[in-house]
Amino acid sequence: MSVSMLKTGLLAACATLLAIFANSCGDNGRNRVLSDARFDSSSAFRLLSELAQAGPRHSGSEGAMRTVLFIEKELAAIGIPSRREEWTEDAPGGRTVFVNVVAEIEVSGKKPWIMLGSHYDTKRLDQCPGFQGANDGSSGVAILIETARCLWRAREKLSKNVEIVFFDGEECIYSYSENDGLHGSKRHLEELRRKKRDLKAVVVADMLADKELDAFIPADSNAELASKFMKTAGKLGVERHFQVKDLNMLDDHAPFAEAGIPSILIIDFNYGPNNVYWHSSGDNLRNVSLESVAVSGSTICHFVLGLGLE
Numbered sequence: 001m002s003v004s005m006l007k008t009g010l011l012a013a014c015a016t017l018l019a020i021f022a023n024s025c026g027d028n029g030r031n032r033v034l035s036d037a038r039f040d041s042s043s044a045f046r047l048l049s050e051l052a053q054a055g056p057r058h059s060g061s062e063g064a065m066r067t068v069l070f071i072e073k074e075l076a077a078i079g080i081p082s083r084r085e086e087w088t089e090d091a092p093g094g095r096t097v098f099v100n101v102v103a104e105i106e107v108s109g110k111k112p113w114i115m116l117g118s119h120y121d122t123k124r125l126d127q128c129p130g131f132q133g134a135n136d137g138s139s140g141v142a143i144l145i146e147t148a149r150c151l152w153r154a155r156e157k158l159s160k161n162v163e164i165v166f167f168d169g170e171e172c173i174y175s176y177s178e179n180d181g182l183h184g185s186k187r188h189l190e191e192l193r194r195k196k197r198d199l200k201a202v203v204v205a206d207m208l209a210d211k212e213l214d215a216f217i218p219a220d221s222n223a224e225l226a227s228k229f230m231k232t233a234g235k236l237g238v239e240r241h242f243q244v245k246d247l248n249m250l251d252d253h254a255p256f257a258e259a260g261i262p263s264i265l266i267i268d269f270n271y272g273p274n275n276v277y278w279h280s281s282g283d284n285l286r287n288v289s290l291e292s293v294a295v296s297g298s299t300i301c302h303f304v305l306g307l308g309l310e
């Protein structure tokens, strides 16, 4: 079997699984929305490739600003309004301008919110001049843009408002501390507190395109959300790619979880042999795959649609 035949076969299998999943759901309207979801894996992989080819995009860099413009352009093409949260901090790398991109699908002022998030910044690696961050910094963003497209199509059926946040400054310069790393998520949490936003769930996606996809949900995630996510993966027949693990991870879900908001992180932190591709030149387009984006993206898309419809 050629590589392209294998790809076509896998994607066809994925589409069939989605149809089975849709038919197994209870209510008719919800059923229809889920069967119409059609997470577009090819489009997600195109986005991932474009992001990766933009090169390094650590906070405050030209690459970061190009990425902000890229995300804004893609959201505008779907029709979703977005805005910037922009601020300056004395970070360990010097005085730095940070920018979050926030897209909102507000179906009603009275309804509660769910939030999806992923970071677009890449680790500052001066020893890797052309660092792509194909997995760490691209995959989550690509998956969330495509998920946003599915949510936008389903907006008339949603019973919750949805915000999709593309975080800056997830990566630390030295090591995670009060003012090093998670800048974007901490800042956004402050904004939500100021607005007194009724946030029911936070879903964070990171590093989900590894060719050998074995993602997990860390223990500091909300147990009910974790169980719903695993159920979705089971219905899609892809549960072998996910597990709930008894360890904690520091990522953009952490500030929200610490604030008592039900939060979940989905991450594959086993990238290459002994995680060797992580934060190295190995995090490139050769080590990610369309098939993995199809599996993780479809599962996240259906999981989030389920949360938005219930």
Ligand SMILES: [Zn+2]
Pocket: 123, 136, 171, 279
């Ligand atoms: Zn990273």
